[in-house]
Amino acid sequence: MINLAQKDISHTLGKFIVTAMGVGMLLGIVLIMIGVYRGMMVDAEKLLKDISVDIWIVQEDTLGPFAESSRIHEDFKDTLKVIEGIDKSEALTFQNLQLYGLDKPVRVTAVGFNPFGSINPINSANLIAGRTLQKSHYEAVISTESGFKLQDKIKIGRNYFTVVGLTKGTVSSGGEPLIYISLKDAQELQFSFSNAIIRNDRERGINASGDIHTVNTVVATVKEGYDVAQIAKKLGMWKHVGVYTNEEQTTILTKNLVERSSKQIGLFTAILVVVSTIIIGLIIYTMTLEKMKEISIMKLIGIPDSIIVKMIVQETLILGFFAFIFGNIFSHLIYEKFPKRVVLEAPDALGLFVVIILASVLASFVGVGKVIHADPTVAIGG
Amino acid sequence: MKKVQSIRIENLTKSFGSGDSFVSVIDGASFTVNKGELIALVAPSGAGKTTLLMMIGCVVDPTSGQIWLGEEKVYDNHWLTNNSRQIRREKIGFIFQAHYLIPFLNVIENVTLVPQTNKIPTKEANAHAMELLKYFDIADKAYNKPSQLSGGQNQRVAIARALANNPEIILADEPTAALDTERSISVVKMLKKIAAEQNVAIIMVTHDERMLEYCDRVMKIEAKKIVFE
Numbered sequence: 142m143i144n145l146a147q148k149d150i151s152h153t154l155g156k157f158i159v160t161a162m163g164v165g166m167l168l169g170i171v172l173i174m175i176g177v178y179r180g181m182m183v184d185a186e187k188l189l190k191d192i193s194v195d196i197w198i199v200q201e202d203t204l205g206p207f208a209e210s211s212r213i214h215e216d217f218k219d220t221l222k223v224i225e226g227i228d229k230s231e232a233l234t235f236q237n238l239q240l241y242g243l244d245k246p247v248r249v250t251a252v253g254f255n256p257f258g259s260i261n262p263i264n265s266a267n268l269i270a271g272r273t274l275q276k277s278h279y280e281a282v283i284s285t286e287s288g289f290k291l292q293d294k295i296k297i298g299r300n301y302f303t304v305v306g307l308t309k310g311t312v313s314s315g316g317e318p319l320i321y322i323s324l325k326d327a328q329e330l331q332f333s334f335s336n337a338i339i340r341n342d343r344e345r346g347i348n349a350s351g352d353i354h355t356v357n358t359v360v361a362t363v364k365e366g367y368d369v370a371q372i373a374k375k376l377g378m379w380k381h382v383g384v385y386t387n388e389e390q391t392t393i394l395t396k397n398l399v400e401r402s403s404k405q406i407g408l409f410t411a412i413l414v415v416v417s418t419i420i421i422g423l424i425i426y427t428m429t430l431e432k433m434k435e436i437s438i439m440k441l442i443g444i445p446d447s448i449i450v451k452m453i454v455q456e457t458l459i460l461g462f463f464a465f466i467f468g469n470i471f472s473h474l475i476y477e478k479f480p481k482r483v484v485l486e487a488p489d490a491l492g493l494f495v496v497i498i499l500a501s502v503l504a505s506f507v508g509v510g511k512v513i514h515a516d517p518t519v520a521i522g523g
Numbered sequence: 524m525k526k527v528q529s530i531r532i533e534n535l536t537k538s539f540g541s542g543d544s545f546v547s548v549i550d551g552a553s554f555t556v557n558k559g560e561l562i563a564l565v566a567p568s569g570a571g572k573t574t575l576l577m578m579i580g581c582v583v584d585p586t587s588g589q590i591w592l593g594e595e596k597v598y599d600n601h602w603l604t605n606n607s608r609q610i611r612r613e614k615i616g617f618i619f620q621a622h623y624l625i626p627f628l629n630v631i632e633n634v635t636l637v638p639q640t641n642k643i644p645t646k647e648a649n650a651h652a653m654e655l656l657k658y659f660d661i662a663d664k665a666y667n668k669p670s671q672l673s674g675g676q677n678q679r680v681a682i683a684r685a686l687a688n689n690p691e692i693i694l695a696d697e698p699t700a701a702l703d704t705e706r707s708i709s710v711v712k713m714l715k716k717i718a719a720e721q722n723v724a725i726i727m728v729t730h731d732e733r734m735l736e737y738c739d740r741v742m743k744i745e746a747k748k749i750v751f752e
């Protein structure tokens with residue numbers, strides 16, 4: 142049997158391809174939307190993965206240090222070291238900064254760590270130029286996405302920091318580029334007051350010079366052979382701290398995000414899919430209208446509805462299929478141009494494929510309805 | 524040659540609308556057309572020629588009466604078949620004033636569409652189609668689209684299409700109206716030959732007096748009834 146859909150499409154191939162590309166762009170945007178969501182999930186875990194520790198100690202009753210602010214005393218890191226099963230422990234700080242010196246101010250998250258400590262949050266796999274911190278003051282390693290280059294001098298607070306290393310793809314859980322500075326510098330920025338304030342406070346009789354030996358979290362790794370959950374549980378019995386395993390910390394960061402973003406992006410995606418379905422339906426409808434005369438003739442000479450309906454449904458499916466292919470090409474061409482991370486995953490594309498095929502079948506109904514009701518005598522004008 | 528009934532109509536009526544818009548087109552038409560006959564149907568515009576053809580072709584519903592196609596009674600105040608399209612594609616060939624070929628199919632696909640729908644294997648259908656196209660002297664255009672053919676060539680393809688399912692009946696509604704005299708005469712001669720050679724009953728609507736001499740009988744619609752000259 143002649144494949145009518147294929148014949149009709151190849152008869153107006155150029156038009157068909159342009160149409161499929163148009164719908165494909167729409168589907169490409171759907172893929173990008175899903176990719177943005179995946180990117181947010183990746184970003185949320187990126188910092189945790191780079192730091193790669195087993196246990197997070199934070200201020201009690203907080204979801205620190207990322208989801209809520211947390212302050213604990215730096216010396217917990219030393220206390221931790223004597224606990225059985227703990228391998229290494231270090232104090233870390235996190236704070237938001239706005240950096241100047243480029244065309245536009247850049248928002249970054251600063252990670253403060255001890256350059257001479259046992260845990261280095263800079264994953265050497267991300268370090269693409271320069272080196273890690275080697276001095277306890279005024280050096281910085283920064284994400285290349287921030288726009289800063291090696292040897293740039295960045296003014297933070299009252300001091301100039303020299304960029305000694307560049308990392309790629311390092312972001313905070315919110316997707317902002319990172320700047321790594323020494324713990325001491327970070328503490329001074331976060332917890333110390335200027336001399337003027339201290340003088341002023343002193344005159345007002347307040348002693349609020351701040352405890353500079355404060356950090357946001359203390360992290361630790363566990364020796365091989367020890368159960369992380371058990372140690373975490375033991376530590377949790379201490380007073381005045383909260384303890385999370387790395388897994389729990391990951392959940393805190395992603396759960397919140399999943400709840401907030403999946404609804405947002407899910408809704409966007411659903412709307413776009415509905416719009417795509419309507420557009421495919423309209424295209425098929427007009428394609429069917431253009432063929433009404435041929436359809437009437439076919440009915441007149443005795444071609445059964447099933448064959449004509451098959452043509453319409455196949456055309457819709459072919460349109461959906463090519464739109465999907467173009468959508469994938471389109472999304473892969475542009476996804477890197479987005480400022481935030483976009484992660485395109487095959488299972489998502491596959492899911493969209495299934496949805497689009499279902500949508501195409503749905504969309505073909507309008508054309509099919511038109512076919513069923515076509516009057517064969519219309520062709521010959523009565 | 525023995526006369527074998529191919530189309531038989533008894534007391535057929537057809538009206539459209541009701542109340543103010545009521546029009547009676549055919550009222551009590553009865554006639555028989557035999558196999559191998561080429562019948563000319565002549566009547567003024569609006570007399571109901573197309574309507575009559577479409578009723579015989581099971582496309583338009585009559586109001587009342589009886590229709591036999593070959594031995595089979597297909598209409599007795601209502602359709603006796605629930606698949607009129609099967610009757611059409613198996614028994615009837617249609618030819619119109621315009622060729623009405625499917626523009627996205629090439630010539631041979633147009634000709635084989637109905638046979639293939641009738642489950643004739645592609646190879647067989649193509650071979651038969653090629654024979655017909657050779658007969659009509661357009662075999663060299665078999666793989667061209669209708670848009671690449673002249674009006675006369677397309678009309679010959681349309682006739683080949685009407686013959687492709689080896690119909691018992693051909694219903695031709697002004698098949699020559701769009702052709703010049705020479706071409707018209709050759710088409711009518713062709714139909715005459717087909718009727719005789721393949722024992723097909725053909726009813727051909729025409730306004731052209733010159734075509735009548737090639738037909739076996741001339742049928743007219745007068746006072747909503749069928750009369751033969």
Ligand SMILES: Nc1ncnc2c1ncn2[C@@H]1O[C@H](COP(=O)(O)OP(=O)(O)OP(=O)(O)O)[C@@H](O)[C@H]1O
Pocket residue numbers: 523539540546548566567568569570571572573574575
């Ligand atoms: N669907 C319809 N509804 C109402 N009236 C109709 C319909 N189809 C045909 N008619 C009427 O029936 C009459 C016969 O129409 P028909 O098309 O059969 O004429 P015809 O003899 O083929 O004319 P022509 O030579 O112009 O083709 C006309 O008066 C027409 O207006």
Ligand SMILES: [Mg+2]
Pocket residue numbers: 523572573574696
């Ligand atoms: Mg007519």
